Amino acid sequence: MPEITMLEAIRQALFEEMDRDPAVVAIGEDIGVYGGAFKATEGLLARFGHERVIETPISETAIVGAACGMSYLGLRPVAEMQFIDFIACCFNQVTNFVAKSHYRCGAPVPMVLRGPSGGGVHGGPFHSANPEMYFVHTPGLKVVYPSTAYDAKGLLKSAIRDNNPVLFFEHKFLYRRIKEEVPAGDYTVPIGKAVVRRQGSDLTIVSYAAMAHVALEAAATLAKDGIEADVIDLRTLLPLDSETILASVKNTNRLLIVHEDTRTGGIAGEIAAIVCESAFEHLDAPIARVTALDTPVPYSPPLEERFLPNAEKVVAAARELAKY
Amino acid sequence: MTPALTHDQKLDLYYFMQLNRQLEDRLVRLFRQNKIVGGVYSSLGQEAVSVGTSYALEPRDWLAPMIRNIGALLVKGFKPRDIFTQHMAKFTSPTHGKDGTSHFGDLKVRHVVSPISMLGDLIPVMTGVAMAGRYLGQNIVAMTWIGDGGTSTGAFHEGLNLAAQQRAPFVLIVENNQWAYSTPVARQVPIKNLADRAAAYGIASKIVDGNNVVAVYETTKTAVDECRAGRGPILIEVKTMRMKGHAQHDPAEYVPKAMFDYWKAQDPIARYESYLTEHNLWDPKKKSEIDARIEHELDADQKFAEESPLPPAETAEQGVYCEGCHTIEAEWRRPKQDVMPPASSEVAVWKVADFGAFVKTQEVATQHGNRPGHAPRHEPVLSAEKKESISGDEVAGPTGKNQPATGDVAAQVPLRVPFGRGPKDRSVELERRDKVAERPPRHNKPPHKRRRR
Numbered sequence: 106m107p108e109i110t111m112l113e114a115i116r117q118a119l120f121e122e123m124d125r126d127p128a129v130v131a132i133g134e135d136i137g138v139y140g141g142a143f144k145a146t147e148g149l150l151a152r153f154g155h156e157r158v159i160e161t162p163i164s165e166t167a168i169v170g171a172a173c174g175m176s177y178l179g180l181r182p183v184a185e186m187q188f189i190d191f192i193a194c195c196f197n198q199v200t201n202f203v204a205k206s207h208y209r210c211g212a213p214v215p216m217v218l219r220g221p222s223g224g225g226v227h228g229g230p231f232h233s234a235n236p237e238m239y240f241v242h243t244p245g246l247k248v249v250y251p252s253t254a255y256d257a258k259g260l261l262k263s264a265i266r267d268n269n270p271v272l273f274f275e276h277k278f279l280y281r282r283i284k285e286e287v288p289a290g291d292y293t294v295p296i297g298k299a300v301v302r303r304q305g306s307d308l309t310i311v312s313y314a315a316m317a318h319v320a321l322e323a324a325a326t327l328a329k330d331g332i333e334a335d336v337i338d339l340r341t342l343l344p345l346d347s348e349t350i351l352a353s354v355k356n357t358n359r360l361l362i363v364h365e366d367t368r369t370g371g372i373a374g375e376i377a378a379i380v381c382e383s384a385f386e387h388l389d390a391p392i393a394r395v396t397a398l399d400t401p402v403p404y405s406p407p408l409e410e411r412f413l414p415n416a417e418k419v420v421a422a423a424r425e426l427a428k429y
Numbered sequence: 430m431t432p433a434l435t436h437d438q439k440l441d442l443y444y445f446m447q448l449n450r451q452l453e454d455r456l457v458r459l460f461r462q463n464k465i466v467g468g469v470y471s472s473l474g475q476e477a478v479s480v481g482t483s484y485a486l487e488p489r490d491w492l493a494p495m496i497r498n499i500g501a502l503l504v505k506g507f508k509p510r511d512i513f514t515q516h517m518a519k520f521t522s523p524t525h526g527k528d529g530t531s532h533f534g535d536l537k538v539r540h541v542v543s544p545i546s547m548l549g550d551l552i553p554v555m556t557g558v559a560m561a562g563r564y565l566g567q568n569i570v571a572m573t574w575i576g577d578g579g580t581s582t583g584a585f586h587e588g589l590n591l592a593a594q595q596r597a598p599f600v601l602i603v604e605n606n607q608w609a610y611s612t613p614v615a616r617q618v619p620i621k622n623l624a625d626r627a628a629a630y631g632i633a634s635k636i637v638d639g640n641n642v643v644a645v646y647e648t649t650k651t652a653v654d655e656c657r658a659g660r661g662p663i664l665i666e667v668k669t670m671r672m673k674g675h676a677q678h679d680p681a682e683y684v685p686k687a688m689f690d691y692w693k694a695q696d697p698i699a700r701y702e703s704y705l706t707e708h709n710l711w712d713p714k715k716k717s718e719i720d721a722r723i724e725h726e727l728d729a730d731q732k733f734a735e736e737s738p739l740p741p742a743e744t745a746e747q748g749v750y751c752e753g754c755h756t757i758e759a760e761w762r763r764p765k766q767d768v769m770p771p772a773s774s775e776v777a778v779w780k781v782a783d784f785g786a787f788v789k790t791q792e793v794a795t796q797h798g799n800r801p802g803h804a805p806r807h808e809p810v811l812s813a814e815k816k817e818s819i820s821g822d823e824v825a826g827p828t829g830k831n832q833p834a835t836g837d838v839a840a841q842v843p844l845r846v847p848f849g850r851g852p853k854d855r856s857v858e859l860e861r862r863d864k865v866a867e868r869p870p871r872h873n874k875p876p877h878k879r880r881r882r
Binding site: 150151152159169170174175176205207210 | 557761768
């Protein structure tokens, strides 16, 4: 069983789902002949043709609107944002039309909106964003943000088969940097379930996407000092798996949340509120968070490095917590 | 050639228009009795648009109404009780109180997509509906409406361009009721006919008198048939007039009285009644039969709505997600193998033709006076050429209130210059001369018949 990248895992999921179900179609900019800006859809057009691999003008609102309309007839469109930053261009379609459709008029929208997100690649303010929290704040959507090739493939399949609109964030720093063996057969990973990546009893580190790897790196360093961290990878942000978080915090009594999203309004605040509501008496220390700065993502390497969380920052915060 | 309407169909058109009007009349009364939870957006004077356009669709076709297209919902088979309960926020409404007004739909049977308040968004959505219908081999047409105001949104442009690029079986009705809330159409767009917008997308367009229900029907029916035959999207500008304010709270004092008077004489239902009488299609007895039937239906449905309960509060928490409540299955009308490999496979390369044609294009542009350095025009200059015109052009002048009721607007009103280029400016004179002397040749073929590059 060969090792594959996260990008290849995503590509495989698209191929396999389109092979499985003719109701699955792909729609987006440059996804056909060119194969997508990151080549996630490479080869799709040759195999499935123009009817199923729909290349659009540069019109994010039209892409999401058309995908929504197609889903009303029972298709399962997978729409691509060339960079997830451009989701801002179709914010209205996503949050007002798609997200509210089932609640306000009983019309389900079984579509996936996927795209490359995240920083660390010197993409600057418009090609590095983590806009997930705009959508975590939008009832009616599901928000998925995997950190491994295995999860990316299994979660994308689940997203395509889900009857609700799923936003599928693909961290572009991870696209080609991580490799792992992925089973050959059909499998899915359930939406809404976090996973414990590493077990420990001294503190809980909750994270997702690229920062899940940073958290694991930090946990390895902390282990050398005898601090054993429980590392949780959320995988899905909406709905949030609070059970897994609470179970861990009740065991470790300390909580550190790490995310690449900016600080104010990031999911750390929501998790902290949930833990305070449901496990306050289990806490031995204040809840800590390591996040990106409250700024746009800067372009120049030293600035971006300052902006992003890293293992050292996580280790430092964890040591503070361990003092309690 | 559109097949003529049968006698029964002609009476049907009257029934739906009158039902539309009487229903809204009752909504206004209920509003004044404080029994309507939100607003009432009257389509008084626009009934022929909703009814005439939607009547051209077949049951398999899809539509998405706008706020003033209650008539289209009635034609598609919704009942007055649906409209009453929606406005009164009752549990028995199609949305069970989750949304109001005409914001409801039915994907399975009636093929109606529920609108949202953000204008223009339905255009890409209905384009997607049209694309999916074609993909599944259903041979459907998708239709939606947009007001004169909504044509200025980004979604309008993105959606219509995608529809054109995909040659989707999509009919867009531009319902020009001359007012976007309080702003007259001439203050929103610098063109006389909104149908002119279609040329920019390379699609066909038509203009029709929106207060003549037979003309609206026939024009739309032809467009729907052409669309179904695979000739790409069509835009129909329907010229009409909003006879009330934006909603019940708005007395519309900004509308010149002469304009209301003019359009009151164009009332679509009164005109159609005369038409039916002149053509001996009914007699007073038939009319009172239909009117009585409408009255009876509305009585029963209003009673039903008034007696219906409001939704239980706890249902507020339900239905955000589909948790198995819907079975989602596409209705295939073509073999699935057609879209699966190997049938679907193709060589993934672009074919690009005529890439040297740009030089020619530049010459054409220069010839017609699009010289660099010309400031854009800020005010509509109505062409002296009398375009295919329907009643009402004279009234809807660029200056609104003080506009004389008749006559050529361009001749009487001096250009207003918000940004410094006066009517005596040489560039204005040059531009006008260029326009008259070197008008580009009109295409005598609709875009879908022209040779494609």
